[in-house]
Amino acid sequence: MKNWSTHKAIKNFVLHLHPLKIDARATAYNRTFGLGGIAALLTTILFVTGLLLKFEYIPSAGKAYDSILSLKNDIIFGSLLRNIHYWSAMLLVVVTFLHLIRVFYSQSIFYERRKNWLYGLLLMFLVVSSNFTGYLLPWDQLSFWAVTIMTNLLEYIPFIGETLAKLIRDGDSVGEPTLLRFYHFHTGLLPLLMVFAVTMHFWLVRKAGGIALPKIEKPKKVNTHPHLTYREAYIALIVIAVILLFSIFVDAPLLDKAKPTVSPNPSRAPWYFMGFQELLMHVHPVFGSFVIPVAVTAFFIAIPFIKYPELNTGVWFHSLKGKKITIWSALFSALFTFAFILSNDMIFKFGDRLASWPKIISTGCLPTLLYIIPVGAFLWYLKKKKTANRIELVITITTIILSAYITMMLTGIFLRGEGMQLIFLHA
Ligand code: HEM
Known part of the structure; x- marks a missing residue:
């Protein structure tokens, strides 16, 4: 040819x-x-x-x-x-x-x-x-x-x-x-x-x-x-x-x-679902398997459709401020999520302490609010004190979600042993 x-x-x-x-x-x-x-x-x-x-x-x-x-x-x-x-x-x-x-x-x-x-x-x-x-x-x-x-x-x-x-x-x-x-x-x-x-x-x-x-x-x-x-x-x-x-x-x-x-003990989900398994150890199953995943998915779908007064297409993190906010949000979320996991396992134990309450409140609404209120305060601080604009706040929320999931996943994979107990508490 x-x-x-x-x-x-x-x-x-x-x-x-x-x-x-x-x-x-x-x-x-x-x-x-x-x-x-x-x-x-x-x-x-x-x-x-x-x-x-x-x-x-x-x-x-x-x-x-x-x-x-x-x-x-x-x-x-x-x-x-x-x-x-x-x-x-x-x-x-x-x-x-x-x-x-x-x-x-x-x-x-x-x-x-x-x-x-x-x-x-x-x-x-x-x-x-x-x-x-x-x-x-x-x-x-x-x-x-x-x-x-x-x-x-x-x-x-x-x-x-x-x-x-x-x-x-x-x-x-x-x-x-x-x-x-x-x-x-x-x-x-x-x-x-x-x-x-x-x-x-x-x-x-x-x-x-x-x-x-x-x-x-x-x-x-x-x-x-x-x-x-x-x-x-x-x-x-x-x-x-x-x-x-x-x-x-x-x-x-x-x-x-x-x-x-x-x-087997422990019975584990595949590694990429370990974040869900960890989440379900802290919140009511209706929240862990439905309310939270649906809310997060809806947020991810909505991200590009929200109205933003300014956007910098192709610019990493939108701005230098956006980059700093991303780093701080990732750190905040990782530390706060880990502290939340520890305190839930060691101190709060809502399910046991509030055994007479309806489970959907004691292990559903309560821990969810306990997580959301400090996150809301962090967002408020960024908006009021650091004058973060809408896209920078969306970057913050996304970073908090991603970092929280990764923290829960790593905790589930590396720090949970027999009976899904935290290994250092068990030892
Ligand atoms: C099997 C899975 C996937 C394949 C094979 C794939 C492939 C690609 C390729 C080859 C590009 C061109 C630029 C690049 O290499 O980055 C691209 C761009 C893009 N992908 Fe994917 N992708 C996949 C999954 C995803 C996922 C999970 C998302 C986000 C939810 C996504 C969102 C995008 C977007 C928005 C662009 C345009 C980026 C730009 O214009 O700079 N893709 N993808």
């Missing part, structure tokens, strides 16, 4: 994703940290390795665990294949979350990018749901009890909780039908939705004219190839090398085969 070469084919493909020329500032590593591209690469790796795993995996409670053992022991590179799939999936949760943080703090979610923020939130949901449904498939003690804990939590959602939990589990408890249902979600419906959402997401990035950058007069333009494409290729090669090396040396966890009558 005339003028045809692999190099040209790659160039053509890449230039369907990017325009021919881009703003030179968009090629700087610290503008995007390549996080969106890494998420796309990891998704591709997961699709390919997932398709290969399907040749060996058997989605039945009696055979699933043995099929994983056989993959590990009898199939050449079987263990490596599973490890690559597992570690890529875990990394994708982290990378997608970091990408969310990047687009938010670089003020890249307003005006023409609003819709993409919503597709992004959908993608975050799909990434976590894909991870969670895959978690059950090995059918070992870790996966069985993690999914049992999380689906039990759903039952606390008012009115629809029990029906929703039954629908997801396909029964009253986790069992054979749940495994089959999760398998179909994991290998059918969720990947399909991912392809749709990623396609829309990429298209909307192009439609918005590329990534958000601060406005300047006469920005310098460079050719996308090789300026951006080579950088993307370097990052992709580094990520592939790291995953490969890690997967050669570190095996994905696999405990004993699931025993539905013997729960």
Whole structure:
């Protein structure tokens, strides 16, 4: 064929994703940290390795665990294949979350990018749901009890909780039908939705004219190839090398085969849900599994649609003041949340002390107010004394939520032992 070469084919493909020329500032590593591209690469790796795993995996409670053992022991590179799939999936949760943080703090979610923020939130949901449904498939003690804990939590959602939990589990408890249902979600419906959402997401990035950058007069333009494409290729090669090396040396966890009558102590949710598990130890389940998650989700959806008197698209943290506020809010939230966890476990113990009160007040409204009032005072201080404007206050609230969740998650992962007691109190 005339003028045809692999190099040209790659160039053509890449230039369907990017325009021919881009703003030179968009090629700087610290503008995007390549996080969106890494998420796309990891998704591709997961699709390919997932398709290969399907040749060996058997989605039945009696055979699933043995099929994983056989993959590990009898199939050449079987263990490596599973490890690559597992570690890529875990990394994708982290990378997608970091990408969310990047687009938010670089003020890249307003005006023409609003819709993409919503597709992004959908993608975050799909990434976590894909991870969670895959978690059950090995059918070992870790996966069985993690999914049992999380689906039990759903039952606390008012009115629809029990029906929703039954629908997801396909029964009253986790069992054979749940495994089959999760398998179909994991290998059918969720990947399909991912392809749709990623396609829309990429298209909307192009439609918005590329990534958000601060406005300047006469920005310098460079050719996308090789300026951006080579950088993307370097990052992709580094990520592939790291995953490969890690997967050669570190095996994905696999405990004993699931025993539905013997729960491990402590029974833990998957690590990214440990923040919820921790939250539920301090507030009434209706608040922990419904009121607070719904309020936070509604806030995240609303962020780009709030009316702001001033916005600095593409400027990190909106302003220098916004940057300082972010650092202080993150510290305030981490310390205050940890102090709240300790005092709740050691001093307040609302459930025990106020045993005669309705639970929804003693363990629902009371601890929630105890948390919200100091946070409200902090926001008031920033507004009145530091003259923070609306977007700086939204940055503060978002930072407090993110930092609080990370603090609860780390506490759950590293500081809780047997019976979910804090390890240093137990010792
Ligand atoms: C599998 C998940 C995802 C993939 C593959 C993905 C991919 C990408 C890519 C390649 C870009 C171009 C710039 C960059 O690399 O940063 C981008 C931009 C963007 N993403 Fe994502 N993304 C994902 C998830 C998310 C999430 C969770 C959010 C936020 C909730 C989000 C919101 C955005 C926004 C608002 C932009 C435009 C940023 C700008 O204009 O600077 N994305 N995404």
